[in-house]
Amino acid sequence: MLDFVQQLVSGIALGCVYGLIALGFVLVYKATEVVNFAQGDLMMLGGFFAFTFIGMLGLNYWVGFAGAVICMALFGMLAERIVVRPILGYPQFSIIMATIGLGYFLRSVAGMIWGTDDFKIDTPFSQGVLRIGSLVLAYDKLSVIAATIILCALLYLFFNRTTLGTAMRASSENMLAAYYMGIPVKRVVSIVWAISAAVATCAGVLLAPITFIHSNVGLVLGLKAFPAAVLGGFGSIPGAVVGGVLIGVIESMAGFYLPQGWKDVAPYIVLLAVLLLKPEGLFGLHVRKKV
Amino acid sequence: MRFLFKTDYEDDIRLFPHSGYVYSYGLLLAVLLIAPYVLSSYLMSQLVFVCIYATVGVGLLILTGFTGQASLGHAAFLAIGAYTAAYLQQFNVPFPVYFLAAGLLTGLVGALVGFPALRLQGIYLVIATISFAFIVEEIMARWESVTHGNEGMRVKTMQLFGTTVSRDGPTFYYLCLAVLVLTIVGTLNLLRSPTGRAFVAIRDSETAARSMGINVALYKVKSFAISAGITGFAGVLFAHKLSFISPEMFTLQLSIEFIIVILIGGTFSLHGAVLGAIFLVMIDPFLTYLKDDMPGVIAGVAATLGAGTERAGHIQDAVAAFASANGLKGAIYGVIIVVFVLFEPLGLYGRWLKIKLFFQLFPLYKRATFKRQKIYVKSERNR
Numbered sequence: 125m126l127d128f129v130q131q132l133v134s135g136i137a138l139g140c141v142y143g144l145i146a147l148g149f150v151l152v153y154k155a156t157e158v159v160n161f162a163q164g165d166l167m168m169l170g171g172f173f174a175f176t177f178i179g180m181l182g183l184n185y186w187v188g189f190a191g192a193v194i195c196m197a198l199f200g201m202l203a204e205r206i207v208v209r210p211i212l213g214y215p216q217f218s219i220i221m222a223t224i225g226l227g228y229f230l231r232s233v234a235g236m237i238w239g240t241d242d243f244k245i246d247t248p249f250s251q252g253v254l255r256i257g258s259l260v261l262a263y264d265k266l267s268v269i270a271a272t273i274i275l276c277a278l279l280y281l282f283f284n285r286t287t288l289g290t291a292m293r294a295s296s297e298n299m300l301a302a303y304y305m306g307i308p309v310k311r312v313v314s315i316v317w318a319i320s321a322a323v324a325t326c327a328g329v330l331l332a333p334i335t336f337i338h339s340n341v342g343l344v345l346g347l348k349a350f351p352a353a354v355l356g357g358f359g360s361i362p363g364a365v366v367g368g369v370l371i372g373v374i375e376s377m378a379g380f381y382l383p384q385g386w387k388d389v390a391p392y393i394v395l396l397a398v399l400l401l402k403p404e405g406l407f408g409l410h411v412r413k414k415v
Numbered sequence: 416m417r418f419l420f421k422t423d424y425e426d427d428i429r430l431f432p433h434s435g436y437v438y439s440y441g442l443l444l445a446v447l448l449i450a451p452y453v454l455s456s457y458l459m460s461q462l463v464f465v466c467i468y469a470t471v472g473v474g475l476l477i478l479t480g481f482t483g484q485a486s487l488g489h490a491a492f493l494a495i496g497a498y499t500a501a502y503l504q505q506f507n508v509p510f511p512v513y514f515l516a517a518g519l520l521t522g523l524v525g526a527l528v529g530f531p532a533l534r535l536q537g538i539y540l541v542i543a544t545i546s547f548a549f550i551v552e553e554i555m556a557r558w559e560s561v562t563h564g565n566e567g568m569r570v571k572t573m574q575l576f577g578t579t580v581s582r583d584g585p586t587f588y589y590l591c592l593a594v595l596v597l598t599i600v601g602t603l604n605l606l607r608s609p610t611g612r613a614f615v616a617i618r619d620s621e622t623a624a625r626s627m628g629i630n631v632a633l634y635k636v637k638s639f640a641i642s643a644g645i646t647g648f649a650g651v652l653f654a655h656k657l658s659f660i661s662p663e664m665f666t667l668q669l670s671i672e673f674i675i676v677i678l679i680g681g682t683f684s685l686h687g688a689v690l691g692a693i694f695l696v697m698i699d700p701f702l703t704y705l706k707d708d709m710p711g712v713i714a715g716v717a718a719t720l721g722a723g724t725e726r727a728g729h730i731q732d733a734v735a736a737f738a739s740a741n742g743l744k745g746a747i748y749g750v751i752i753v754v755f756v757l758f759e760p761l762g763l764y765g766r767w768l769k770i771k772l773f774f775q776l777f778p779l780y781k782r783a784t785f786k787r788q789k790i791y792v793k794s795e796r797n798r
Contacts, residue, residue: 159538159541217479217537218756218760219756221678221752221756222753222756224671224674225748225750225751225752225753226749228748228749229749229750229753231742231745231749232743232745232746232748232749233746235742235745350545351542354539354542358538358539385553385556388549388553389550389553392547392549393546393550395542395543399539400531400534403539
């Protein structure tokens with residue numbers, strides 16, 4: 125039983141990271157119908173920025189964290205301006221390929237700049253553990269869970285309660301109509317990319333104590349975040365996080381109870397099952413086809 | 416400029432629209448046939464890879480280019496073909512038998528993947544094919560009694576009709592070339608048949624295709640099966656060329672390379688697969704050139720432009736460090752993909768058509784002829 129709870133908590137913590145990456149997918153998808161295959165790599169880059177600020181320049185953890193988030197938000201805008209904006213409105217496949225290309229580029233360049241070693245960021249939560257009876261929970265895992273809940277709530281409020289959030293949802297439904305209604309669609313898209321890069325950075329920094337940061341971490345985790353986003357229904361913010369947590373728990377349980385090898389495959393088997401049985405996901409909307 | 420007057424459907428679907436095609440492709444084939452006697456063994460080896468990649472590219476084009484179903488899992492089909500060949504070879508099965516068996520088995524797996532994929536579109540299909548590829552990769556690594564797991568499998572030299580076909584010899588090249596040419600001819604014939612027309616109709620509008628009486632599900636599964644089967648055939652050749660296969664060769668990276676092949680070549684014509692394969696395979700020699708010769712060349716240029724010997728030396732070192740940096744290949748891949756998607760969406764073959772049209776229409780060419788239409792209105796979610 126104790127093992128089960130331990131596995132559950134570490135699964136949830138890992139799942140929250142998946143959920144945060146999936147949240148990035150969902151944000152960009154909701155606002156622009158673009159699926160950003162480079163989301164994991166944005167996370168990796170954010171982690172490296174934080175590592176540079178905190179580990180190499182020796183800044184305070186929170187200052188470094190904020191610096192990384194701001195830098196990555198600007199970087200997200202830049203990436204959107206250069207790679208995505210010129211092909212907005214073209215078939216999805218082109219945009220998917222462009223973001224795959226962006227991911228490739230970021231991975232390689234990060235490998236060139238920071239090398240291919242593993243890096244670790246010292247956080248205020250790295251050390252301590254929370255003891256409840258004989259249950260031992262590490263603070264770093266709990267911090268991921270807490271941060272995910274806060275971020276998710278903020279984003280949910282942002283999308284549903286603010287003018288800008290409404291504008292984002294409108295431009296995702298129909299860009300042209302949104303433009304006619306006076307929404308500056310280009311700027312909205314730019315801001316969405318900034319937010320999604322910032323969320324990815326949070327994921328990267330929170331992840332750093334759990335798994336180390338290296339140049340391929342984005343690919344590995346980014347691809348695990350897809351099952352999360354699909355499970356939750358692409359386009360639903362709470363769905364992404366719930367999907368992420370479910371995938372994390374499934375992976376963690378599969379690693380503990382099933383023979384070796386199932387751990388890596390389990391998320392994808394779940395994904396295929398979801399796509400077969402309920403393609404719109406747990407929280408997705410079922411939309412009828414129109415001609 | 417030549418005007419082709421088409422008076423009936425037969426004229427429209429002719430393989431060679433006019434005699435010029437016969438001459439130019441005949442000449443190309445002749446050049447390819449004498450290539451082993453002219454080119455160095457390194458270039459021949461690259462040419463064999465071009466043939467294999469182009470075969471996969473044609474297979475992928477049927478699915479992605481003509482049926483409109485994106486796949487990022489073709490490395491898995493290649494792996495199934497390669498492993499079938501390696502496995503059957505252990506029991507002294509002759510080459511033609513395991514070649515066909517690999518193609519058929521891969522086609523069958525493709526059809527099985529096609530069924531779940533029926534309900535999926537766009538991004539979901541891409542994700543589903545990625546997942547499929549991951550699962551296949553993991554199976555290959557774990558099913559040790561058949562695949563020897565991560566140790567990989569040796570592939571013995573090919574025995575064809577009692578003779579040994581070395582993987583570096585001209586016979587192997589001719590075999591790969593024959594497979595490629597047969598695949599292309601077969602695909603061209605497929606595409607002008609009712610089946611191929613149905614594929615294109617599904618790509619252009621699934622709803623319209625269905626209302627014209629096309630069984631969308633059946634044709635999608637067919638497209639998956641044919642595409643996978645062709646990739647399986649290529650997998651056998653791939654296994655023989657490398658003479659050793661292991662699960663880590665058939666990763667997502669390879670699937671992306673296949674997509675790059677058709678993306679760079681152009682997704683609307685079979686020419687694209689071949690041009691893209693040439694481009695992709697030639698990246699490696701280009702990188703070697705960059706590493707070995709480029710620093711010296713740039714330093715030489717700098718010296719002639721008036722930089723001192725010391726400065727030139729520094730420049731040479733800097734360029735050499737850049738060219739041999741780890742991961743330069745990935746960065747180049749990334750830049751190539753982005754540049755092609757942004758500036759040359761029709762690929763190399765599209766560029767060739769533009770150049771051709773420019774000279775045909777000489778003073779009257781206008782860029783808008785090839786302009787892409789942007790669609791801001793419809794959300795693909797509601798399609």
